[in-house]
């Protein structure tokens with residue numbers, strides 16, 4: 001689906017589930033650049049969707065928002081499949097984990113559980129010549145279109161947001177929110193860093209994007225500034241809610257989560273939309289845990 005002059009939104013449909021993971025293809029006059037690939041398990045869907053728009057063999061860059069399996073897990077397999085011209089751009093801290101994904105895989109099993117990690121698929125290793133670190137505020141010129149990388153830690157230390165010009169769309173991965181039908185909640189599983197995440201959203205706001213497109217799921221309906229401000233407010237709202245309960249002596253995050261769902265209709269709505277997908281079941285709860293552990297100062 002074309003969402004602006006140069007940007008296409010692609011639903012990679014992991015395990016056949018729609019509206020779970022979006023990736024974005026940016027088509028310039030000279031080259032194309034794909035922002036995220038989704039997990040390895042949805043590679044075939046991605047490939048056939050790409051073929052409808054471009055010749056995948058001519059894809060010059062795969063730019064990753066971060067290396068979590070649901071965003072970059074399929075990147076190395078896509079490069080292996082399409083041949084030698086494609087380069088993966090990633091936060092400098094992510095480079096070694098693409099070349100040798102064994103630590104990334106161990107972490108994924110720890111965080112997601114073996115079953116969900118296996119469903120998403122184990123990333124394949126790749127030779128170092130295919131992977132390049134991307135600097136904060138680095139521009140990638142693909143001919144008539146410039147994609148600017150902004151380092152945005154918080155969700156993960158290796159998170160990058162991309163701003164596409166002249167379209168002026170920010171492709172924000174998991175740095176801003178999970179967003180469905182106008183509702184949103186933070187994407188903040190442990191080891192989330194609340195203050196860093198808020199600062200990162202400020203960095204995006206400073207770019208004044210007209211629109212924001214998230215990974216889960218799609219182009220936001222509101223203006224860029226509106227959605228970014230709302231996402232910040234929601235993180236602060238959750239943080240305040242959790243702190244309030246902890247001060248009252250409620251320490252059990254399960255209990256705090258249940259109380260949150262009673263008052264937070266937006267989050268409840270998103271939980272209902274996503275709960276039948278095995279890859280994302282419990283995502284909102286994990287997001288609450290990330291802010292809880294960050295502010296209560298416990299190490300998970």
Ligand SMILES: [Zn+2]
Pocket residue numbers: 068070071174215216
């Ligand atoms: Zn994600």
